[in-house]
Amino acid sequence: MTGGTASTGLTRGTRVGYGLGSVATGAFGTVPGLMLLPYLTDTVGVAAVVAGFVVVLPKAWDVVLNPIAGRISDRTVDPRGPRRPWLLRAGLLLALAFALLFAAPDLDSKVAETAWVLVVFLACATAYAFFQVPYVAMPAELTSGYDERTRLMTWRVGVLAFTIMLAGASAPAVRDAVGGRDGYRIMGLLMAVLILVGVLGAYHGTRRAPVGAVDAGAGTLREQLRVVSASRSFRLLLTTFVLQALATGCMLAGVDYLADDVLGRSGAATVLFLCFVGPALLLTPLWAAVGERVGKQRGYVASSLVLALGAGLAASAQAVPAAAVFAAVALVGVGYAGCQVFPLAMLPDVAADDARRTGENRAGVYTGVWTAGETLGLALGPGAFALVLAVGGYVSSQDGDAVQPGSALTAITLGFSLLPAVLVLLSLVWLLRYRLAPDPAPLEEPAP
Template identity: 25%
Template sequence: MNQQSGINNKVLFAYGAIMTPVMYGYVLMLIMYMKYAVDDLGVEPAVVGVIFLIAKVWDAVSDPIIGNVSDRTELEGGRRKPWLLIAAPLIAVFGVMAWSPPDSLHGVQLSLWVGVAVIGFYTAFTMFDVPHMALGAEITLKTSERDKVFGVRQFMRILGTAAAGILGTYLVSQGASYAEAMAYALGLLTVIVVVTGVSFLPPERASFKGRGGSNPYKALRDVWVNPHARLLLFVVFIDAIGVGGIGVLMPFLVNYVIKEGDLLPVFMALNMAASLIMVPGWIFLAKYFEKAKLLLWSFVVSGLAYGLIILVGENDWHIMVVSCLLAGGATTCTHVLGYSLKSEIIDCDEFLTGERKEGTYFAGWSFVNKLAHGIMIGLVGFTLQWSDFQPNIAEQSHLVKQNIVLLMGGLPLVCFLVGALVFTRFSLTPVEYAKVRLALDARG
């Protein structure tokens, strides 16, 4: 992984491909498991909400722990790749547990089983996702190539998301037997793809080994005192509050507000298609415009796109089409140019501290993102329970439908616009970063 030698397509594909089955399982858990647990397994909505809240909060707390430990990992296989190989089978096992609980379990026992499965799944996902993000910042140190690395990562993430939104939602909607068979097949595929993909990745940078920072508290403090990182922490948190409930609310919106349940895979497909198209689109635009400015406008468009949901009522599928297309294209900017920009912030930390703390930095941003998602998923469960949501009843009360629309449309609109306003203060310019990069290269 020499900086001077361009990154080849085989490495790009291998790095991105191992994310696809993992993302499939993660997204399907996010968008369908609450409904599956309530309607098919018979768990109370509030109980599922509490489980997801605990899981996501722990998931968030475990991010900086795993990030810092992976920074300081000094195994022969590297700092990141061993984590990927350990996490894959754990993701498979807990995924099977979640979608295929024993038929003999009911009540408290079933709730405990689901709790262990969901919390275990999110823990294993963190063990994979944080080192994977960190590895992306290390594969190449060139800005333009980092755009490609995280672009391919996002492209493969979208493929996994699309498969979950189209194939996964269909299989789960066919009943428990289909969901169980899918879980076993997905678990096997995850292990095979990750192990194979990691084998194609080049050795990790020997010069980064042992430079992860010996003190985890100091590492976290470095993230907080970095003004660029600190501003992004707030922006990521407020935006995640806005969209944190959208994944779990989408099936409820489509089934009980729009009343076009069969269109859920279509909406997911449109969103993913727009995202796929805009992955190379954002990379192309980054050649001519500053990343920070492109991110700013993506926040504004995302807020307006989700805000359209406020207007949705029965049979208003055409509004959802516009919303899905705009949101899909805009939000993918944060996963392409946003991650590349974060890598530049990490380089600034190396300039100041002499350490390489990719895991800690990405874990910090992931922490606030997951914390916000956990808060919102828990809020969704309690809101549905408070609104007197009735499982499997086609006609829900006006209060239920109103709350679904406000959480999916009004809240994201406000949060994204606030996030955009705050992001106008981001001060790491291309000129300033170029000076940092030159200084680091001069150090050798």
């Protein structure tokens, strides 16, 4: 051990400072999943299957890159600590790349404009990997307290929920207010500024944070990945989270289509996001309290069931008033709050348990694999939704005014509701098998 163990308690300033990083992760995690697929199908005029490929490929690249970013941050030697320098370096590049994502000039070619999106989105994904992985790795080193990590995650998820509401509600509103390609360009620039605020806030807000450092694990990246994969608790938790990220990705991708094509109401996309995130802002502390009372795993199961119920109820979108759909999505938001608090509080427990047992710091590798899984789920979500659109016969256009057949409307509804509900319920198969006691003691040495 090189730096001692981080103190159990954290100051409010440190919690808030760390939480501000979710402004960057929330904006980048939300807006492309919400806006990029409809931008490609309804503005560039790309077929749904091709658009799905463009959205998925950069995220698939992140799946490969995230463990490498974790390994690099584990071995970074810097007076500011191994993680904070990456928050600034990668965060600034992320903001710049995102400003360019929707800013393609009029190239008079679908192929050229699609290539622009693909290349710039790859740059965004690369920068995001080197920001997100060190950021997620920090809690295991900031505090050794089991419940303190839950409180730290409460701040993070609260900021995340607010950012999702702000970015998810304002991005389509700005696009619609300005209109056309200029609407997308201005929206992209504003979201880049929001990302920059989160990057600088997290970097400066954690400058006085305690960091308990342990020696980086020996061996190659492949060897460390093998060790990480041998953790049963980590495998179960990761599988659960990836399936739920896939479900969330489907719902994010479907919001714009559900609002415009199924509900047919102006501003419905913004209302859906307010219904989704509003409950999360209010109930995140409540879920944290539930976790402290009944345990993180049980709280995670309960919130997952609430999310699945809300998504299932949204399957009636074609037959019920819009208000009923909004209420179902609000129920999804209630469950979503817990489904963010609990896994993000359980991951540092797994990484810290490994450090206690081995004396080696593999937090970066753990979080690299974790964010790779999350990225894969969130990427495959829009890809799966795009495939559902293609099967349903969705009609792409450059003006977004194409009349959709009934089969496409059914595909939109099911891709937004039943598919995510089934994925969340399926994830419980792994979650119910997770076991990790609070603050487990190190393994005893075997008797001679």
